[in-house]
Amino acid sequence: xxxxxxxxxxxxxxxxxxxxxxxxxxxxxxxxxxxxxxxxxxxxxxxxxxxxxxxxxxxxxxxxxxxxxxxxxxxxxxxxxxxxxxxxxxxxxxxxxxxxxxxxxxxxxxxxxxxxxxxxxxxxxxxxxxxxxxxxxxxxxxxxxxxxxxxxxxxxxxxxxxxxxxxxxxxxxxxxxxxxxxxxxxxxxxxxxxxxxxxxxxxxxxxxxxxxxxxxxxxxxxxxxxxxxxxxxxxxxxxxxxxxxxxxxxxxxxxxxxxxxxxxxxxxxxxxxxxxxxxxxxxxxxxxxxxxxxxxxxxxxxxxxxxxxxxxxxxxxxxxxxxxxxxxxxxxxxxxxxxxxxxxxxxxxxxxxxxxxxxxxxxxxxxxxxxxxxxxxxxxxxxxxxxxxxxxxxxxxxxxxxxxxxxxxxxxxxxxxxxxxxxxxxxxxxxxxxxxxxxxxxxxxxxxxxxxxxxxxxxxxxxxxxxxxxxxxxxxxxxxxxxxxxxxxxxxxxxxxxxxxxxxxxxxxxxxxxxxxxxxxxxxxxxxxxxxxxxxxxxxxxxxxxxxxxxxxxxxxxxxxxxxxxxxxxxxxxxxxxxxxxxxxxxxxxxxxxxxxxxxxxxxxxxxxxxxxxxxxxxxxxxxxxxxxxxxxxxxxxxxxxxxxxxxxxxxxxxxxxxxxxxxxxxxxxxxxxxxxxxxxxxxxxxxxxxxxxxxxxxxxxxxxxxxxxxxxxxxxxxxxxxxxxxxxxxxxxxxxxxxxxxxxxxxxxxxxxxxxxxxxxxxxxxxxxxxxxxxxxxxxxxxxxxxxxxxxxxxxxxxxxxxxxxxxxxxxxxxxxxxxxxxxxxxxxxxxxxxxxxxxxxxxxxxxxxxxxxxxxxxxxxxxxxxxxxx
Numbered sequence: 001x002x003x004x005x006x007x008x009x010x011x012x013x014x015x016x017x018x019x020x021x022x023x024x025x026x027x028x029x030x031x032x033x034x035x036x037x038x039x040x041x042x043x044x045x046x047x048x049x050x051x052x053x054x055x056x057x058x059x060x061x062x063x064x065x066x067x068x069x070x071x072x073x074x075x076x077x078x079x080x081x082x083x084x085x086x087x088x089x090x091x092x093x094x095x096x097x098x099x100x101x102x103x104x105x106x107x108x109x110x111x112x113x114x115x116x117x118x119x120x121x122x123x124x125x126x127x128x129x130x131x132x133x134x135x136x137x138x139x140x141x142x143x144x145x146x147x148x149x150x151x152x153x154x155x156x157x158x159x160x161x162x163x164x165x166x167x168x169x170x171x172x173x174x175x176x177x178x179x180x181x182x183x184x185x186x187x188x189x190x191x192x193x194x195x196x197x198x199x200x201x202x203x204x205x206x207x208x209x210x211x212x213x214x215x216x217x218x219x220x221x222x223x224x225x226x227x228x229x230x231x232x233x234x235x236x237x238x239x240x241x242x243x244x245x246x247x248x249x250x251x252x253x254x255x256x257x258x259x260x261x262x263x264x265x266x267x268x269x270x271x272x273x274x275x276x277x278x279x280x281x282x283x284x285x286x287x288x289x290x291x292x293x294x295x296x297x298x299x300x301x302x303x304x305x306x307x308x309x310x311x312x313x314x315x316x317x318x319x320x321x322x323x324x325x326x327x328x329x330x331x332x333x334x335x336x337x338x339x340x341x342x343x344x345x346x347x348x349x350x351x352x353x354x355x356x357x358x359x360x361x362x363x364x365x366x367x368x369x370x371x372x373x374x375x376x377x378x379x380x381x382x383x384x385x386x387x388x389x390x391x392x393x394x395x396x397x398x399x400x401x402x403x404x405x406x407x408x409x410x411x412x413x414x415x416x417x418x419x420x421x422x423x424x425x426x427x428x429x430x431x432x433x434x435x436x437x438x439x440x441x442x443x444x445x446x447x448x449x450x451x452x453x454x455x456x457x458x459x460x461x462x463x464x465x466x467x468x469x470x471x472x473x474x475x476x477x478x479x480x481x482x483x484x485x486x487x488x489x490x491x492x493x494x495x496x497x498x499x500x501x502x503x504x505x506x507x508x509x510x511x512x513x514x515x516x517x518x519x520x521x522x523x524x525x526x527x528x529x530x531x532x533x534x535x536x537x538x539x540x541x542x543x544x545x546x547x548x549x550x551x552x553x554x555x556x557x558x559x560x561x562x563x564x565x566x567x568x569x570x571x572x573x574x575x576x577x578x579x580x581x582x583x584x585x586x587x588x589x590x591x592x593x594x595x596x597x598x599x600x601x602x603x604x605x606x607x608x609x610x611x612x613x614x615x616x617x618x619x620x621x622x623x624x625x626x627x628x629x630x631x632x633x634x635x636x637x638x639x640x641x642x643x644x645x646x647x648x649x650x651x652x653x654x655x656x657x658x659x660x661x662x663x664x665x666x667x668x669x670x671x672x673x674x675x676x677x678x679x680x681x682x683x684x685x686x687x688x689x690x691x692x693x694x695x696x697x698x699x700x701x702x703x704x705x706x707x708x709x710x711x712x713x714x715x716x717x718x719x720x721x722x723x724x725x726x727x728x729x730x731x732x733x734x735x736x737x738x739x740x741x742x743x744x745x746x747x748x749x750x751x752x753x754x755x756x757x758x759x760x761x762x763x764x765x766x767x768x769x770x771x772x773x774x775x776x777x778x779x780x781x782x783x784x785x786x787x788x789x790x791x792x793x794x795x796x797x798x799x800x801x802x803x804x805x806x807x808x809x810x811x812x813x814x815x816x817x818x819x820x821x822x823x824x825x826x827x828x829x830x831x832x833x834x835x836x837x838x839x840x841x842x843x844x845x846x847x848x849x850x851x852x853x854x855x856x857x858x859x860x861x862x863x864x865x866x867x868x869x870x871x872x
Contacts, residue, residue, distance in 0.1 A: 003039050004049070007056040025060055033079055034088045037061065041095035044111060051104050058099075058110020065117035070744065077121045093118060097134065100149035101142065108149035116156045123157075123172075124164040132175035139179040139197075147193045151183050155200035158207060163744075169207040176204045177211055177221070184224050191233035198228055198239035205246040212251050222247075226262050234275045241270050241281035245288045252292045253313045264321055271328045276347055283332060283350040286325055289317050290357035318361045326369040329355050333388035334377075338426060342471075352391055359399030366396050367404065378415065383424035390419060390427060394434025397441040406445040409438055413451060420458040429469040432462050436476030443483035448494035455480060456498050460505045463526070464512075467519040474522035478529040485533035493535040500541055502530055507548060510578075517574050524578035531585040539590060546586045546597050553579040553604050560611040573618055576608060580621045587628040594632050601629060602640050609647045615657065623651070623663040627670035637671070638678045645682060652689035658698055665690070665704045672708070672715040680716045687712070687723055694730060699750050703757030706734060710764020718774045720765070727765070728781045731758050735788040739797070748797050755792060759805035766812035775816050782817070785809065786825045793834040803838045804848040807855040810835065814858035819865075826862035835859055 009021025029036045043049055043057040065080070067073040080089070096118075099111035115131075122128035138150040154176060158169065169176070182188075183197025201221075211217045225247070228240035244263065248255055255263070263285075270282025293314065300311040318325075332351035340346055359366045370392050377389035393412060397405065416438075419431045435455065439446070446452070459480070463473040486493030495502075509515065510523040527545075534542050556576050563569050583601060587594050594601070605622050612618045626644065630637040651657075651664035668686050672679050679686075690705050709727050713720040720727075735758055739751055762785055769775040792798065792806055814826065825831070838844065839852035 003043055003057075004053055007043065007053050007060065010056050010060070011052060029064055034084050037064070037084070037092045038088060038095075040064075041092045044107060044114070045095040045099045045102075047102065047104075051106055054099075054102075054104060054107040055110050058107065058114055061096075061114040062110070062117055065114075065121075070747075080118070080121055081125075093128070100138065100153065101146040102149075103145055105145065105149070108145060109152060112149055112153035112156050115153050116160055119157050120160060120162040120165040124168040132172045132179075136175050136179040139183055144190050144193060147183060147190070148196045151180065151193065151196035151200045154179055155196065155203045158200060158203035166207070169204075170210070173204075173208045173211055176200075177208055177217070180204060181221060181224050184228055186224075186227045186231070191231070191236060194228070194231065195233065195235045195239055198225075198236055198243055201225070202239065202243040202246050205243070205250050209250075212254060218254060222258050222262075226258075226266060229266050229270060234278055237270070237273070237275070238277040238281050241267075241278060241285055245281065245285050248285065248288045249292060252296070252315075255317075256313075256315050259315070259317055264324075268324065268328055271325075271332060271351075279332065279347050280345070280350045283329065283347070283354050286318070286321075286329070287350075287354045287357050290354070290361040293318055293361050294357070318358060319365055322358070322362050322365050323369055326355070326358060326366065327373070329358070330370070330373045330388060330392055333391060334382075334384045336384050336387060336426065348388070352395055355392060355395040356398065359396040361399070364400045364404055367400055367408070370396050371408065374412075378419075383422075383427055386419070386422065387424065387427045387430050390416065390434050391430045394430070394437040397434075397437040402442045402445055405442055409442055409445045413438070413446075414454075417454050417458045420462050425466055425468055428462055428465070429472050432459060432469055432472035432476050435459065436472065436479045439476060439479035439483050443479075446483075448484055452480070452484060452494055452498065456502060460502070460509075463519075463523065464505070464509055467516050470519045470522040474526050477526045481526070481529040481533045486535060490535050492537045493533070495530065495533060496535050496537050499530065499534060499538040503527065503541065503545060506530070517571055521574055521578050524582055528582050528585045531582065531589055534589055539593065542586055542589055543593065543597070546583065546590075546594070546601070549579055549583050549586065550597065550600050550604055553583065553608065557604070557607045557611055560613075569613070573612075573616055576612075576618045577621055580605075580608070580618065580625055584621060584625040584628055587625060587632060591632050594629065595636075598629055598633060601625070602644070606643055606647070619647075619651065619660055620663050623648075623660075623667050627667045630667075630670050630674040634674045635676060635678050637674050641671075641675075641682060645685070649685060649689065652686075652693070655693065655696065655698075658700060661693065662701055662704060665693070665701060665708055669704075669708045669711040672711045676715050677717065677719070679712070680719055683712060683716060683719075683723075691726065691730070699754075702734070703750075703753040706731065706754070706757035707760040707764075710761040713761075713765045713768040717768055718772060720768055721774065721777065724765070724777060727761070731761055732781070732784045734758050735784060735791075738791070739795075752797055752799050752802055755788065756799065756802040756805050758788065759802065759809050763805055763808045763812060766809065766816050770812060770816045778816065779821070782813065782822050782825070785813065786822075786828075789834070790828070790830055793830045800844050800848055803841075803844070804851050807835065807838055807848070807851045811851070811855035811858040814855075814862045818861075820862060823862045823865050826859050831859060832863075 006021050006024050009017050010025070012018045012021065025036075028039075040057045040061045044054055044061065046054065049057075065073075065076055067076065084092075093115075096111045096115050100108050100115075102108050102111075119128065119131060123131070132154075135150045135154055138146045142150065157165070158176065160166065180197045180201040183193050184201055185194075188194045188197070201224075208221075211221070225240050225243050228236050229244070231237055231240070244267075248263075267282050267285045270285070271279055273279045273282065293316070296312045296314050300314065303311050329351045333348050333355070335346075335351075336348045337344070337346055340349075355366075355370075359370075374389045374393050377385040380386050380389070393416070416431055416435055420428055420435075422428050422431065435458075439455075446455075456477070459473050459477050462469055463477070481495060484494040506523050506527045510520050510527070512519075515523070531542055531545065553576065556572060556579065559572050563572060587601070605626055608622055609619060629640075648664055648667060651660050652668070654661055654664075668690070671682075672686075686708075690708060693701055694705055709723075709731075712723075713727075734754055737751060737754055739748055766778070769778055789806060789810065792802065810831070813822065835852055835856050839849055839856060841849070
């Protein structure tokens with residue numbers, strides 16, 4: 001293999017050349033891993049090689065040890081540990097360390113990334129103890145290039161998310177600190193080095209806890225960081241404020257002295273900086289302060305409610321600094337960029353985010369400084385000041401007591417509504433969003449008879465005026481609909497008198513010739529919200545609306561033949577998704593009253609499914625709508641099964657689209673619950689697809705599949721006999737899945753979900769056989785169910801859903817075998833303890849606690865039966 005030629009190929013703009021080169025590298029690694037690493041290491045360290053080739057070599061080395069799949073990662077790490085000789089390991093590591101001194105900075109950075117991959121394997125095993133000392137020595141005595149690259153390496157090591165590596169770094173905290181503090185000092189003349197050191201210090205904050213506990217060391221670290229906020233280099237300044245954010249987040253309890261002596265003043269100066277990156281990170285410092293203080297107050301309140309005496313230190317930094325910090329934030333909000341895109345994060349948006357957090361943190365104390373600013377700027381000739389004033393008023397809706405805000409809102413509302421006609425589109429957008437926040441957080445302060453009409457009118461006018469403010473108006477109108485919906489199922493609500501005109505406006509808006517995708521989608525989202533929140537007296541209008549939605553969706557079907565570009569496809573897909581979503585809301589709101597429209601809706605759903613291209617998102621919402629129709633029609637839905645099941649089977653077998661497959665699995669449950677015994681002719685096919693998916697699908701589908709078994713059992717009753725042995729075997733196998741020592745949070749969540757799916761399945765099966773002679777068929781499986789329940793009782797990784805399902809299964813087992821056949825299992829102490837823990841958990845919903853109470857009675861009856869039998 002000509003390594004230079006192959007590495008050149010990996011950078012080729014031609015996809016075929018690039019793929020061939022990548023395949024050659026994979027093959028070389030597979031055939032001779034040691035030789036592969038050595039060859040690439042030599043190319044990386046080769047000072048005469050072209051810079052892009054050296055970078056490609058470093059990237060290939062890093063990629064050899066980078067896998068998202070944990071099993072593959074562990075496999076390649078094991079190859080390094082066991083399959084590579086100590087001599088080759090030493091040579092490859094030496095080549096990488098040598099490259100750090102290269103004058104080619106990109107090669108040095110590539111080497112740093114590769115070093116992290118090896119450090120993740122060896123540091124946790126104490127197999128490269130000299131690495132950190134080597135990097136420290138390089139920072140102390142090396143060339144400028146070597147110092148910078150060594151600091152970058154330390155930063156990369158510290159920011160790694162590998163749990164074993166992170167755990168091992170605490171042992172190297174002294175070495176890490178020695179290097180990064182030395183590089184970050186104000187005496188360091190090279191700003192590239194100082195910048196790299198500050199970044200590395202920020203990344204190392206989590207691992208230097210023992211040093212931060214020492215007052216002398218902590219003082220020196222804080223001095224270095226504080227001095228860096230005043231550096232001439234703006235990168236160093238910004239990095240220093242970023243570092244202070246991390247320190248405040250990790251060591252709040254140690255920060256009182258530094259806030260009083262330096263951090264308060266430095267952060268104020270930083271927020272006023274003309275350099276955007278510096279100002280944003282100084283603003284984020286106060287975001288961190290507020291987030292910490294909100295969390296501490298919540299934790300302390302919870303601890304006191306539980307009778308705990310130990311509470312976290314709380315210094316009220318945000319409240320003490322409120323009258324100095326908030327005015328600066330408000331001035332920063334006046335630095336808008338009128339050309340900024342929606343997702344662009346700039347100074348004004350950072351300040352707005354900080355003001356929201358400040359309001360949540362200090363509550364009523366925020367009102368006076370903000371109110372003063374609003375009064376001074378709401379009529380300002382400069383649109384930026386008007387915009388900041390409106391946004392600031394909206395920002396403080398979440399935090400202060402709504403009763404305190406009520407007179408202010410009533411006084412300001414007419415002004416805000418008038419500002420929906422401001423000459424500046426930015427001001428109109430912020431006003432709509434502010435009105436949305438008023439409705440979201442303080443809706444009880446609004447009088448429907450006085451405020452609702454002008455509020456709806458101004459927002460609809462705004463929605464129609466410009467696509468640029470559509471999303472804010474849409475969100476505000478949805479909040480209006482949600483907050484004035486009244487009680488579920490009420491005969492009327494405040495929206496009723498506005499319902500017809502609102503729907504008419506939205507139908508006109510969504511058909512406008514100049515409406516773009518964004519405006520049209522926003523209009524349908526609002527329509528969806530109004531339908532969902534319609535009172536009973538508006539249901540005839542909802543039924544009439546269904547005709548319009550069906551007709552519009554029918555008109556989109558032939559458009560598939562007219563699609564000639566990606567833009568056409570996206571437009572059509574968004575339109576069909578929006579229309580189907582409204583139909584879904586209509587079906588869910590009308591429930592059984594949808595019957596007269598069901599044939600037309602199902603017909604157009606089948607047409608859409610027949611014409612959409614692969615990988616489309618439209619079938620997801622179509623399936624949800626079909627599920628809602630099945631729930632509404634119940635057994636009458638059977639007339640659609642023959643024409644619909646081909647699409648359902650295709651989705652069940654389509655593992656390349658997990659989201660669609662997941663929707664299809666849920667739809668099987670919906671149909672089973674709707675049809676009951678009439679679903680039986682389709683169960684063989686359903687079960688085959690579900691069992692096949694269990695064998696080959698991704699983990700995310702498996703809990704839902706298991707739950708579906710329970711729904712099918714309940715639907716077809718004891719006809720489930722034919723499936724019981726194989727389903728029971730599957731449930732027993734799934735019960736054996738447990739967490740390993742290096743388990744990820746994602747895997748833990750999956751195991752909890754899987755167990756919940758198992759319990760839901762057994763719950764459905766037990767309900768099916770309870771009180772019937774065939775219940776005896778379940779006896780061979782009872783012991784394995786108790787084994788899983790025992791595992792759950794010992795494992796602290798639980799969810800409320802899992803505990804509720806477990807309680808249901810325990811109670812149903814007692815109910816299914818009422819004669820004490822398995823009373824000995826119920827006598828285990830862990831059973832009583834598990835029920836008690838669930839029943840006494842204050843965080844669980846009444847539904848779960850009621851289930852646990854019922855289960856307790858069933859368990860007591862079994863225990864008493866067992867005791868009586870023992871005494872007889």
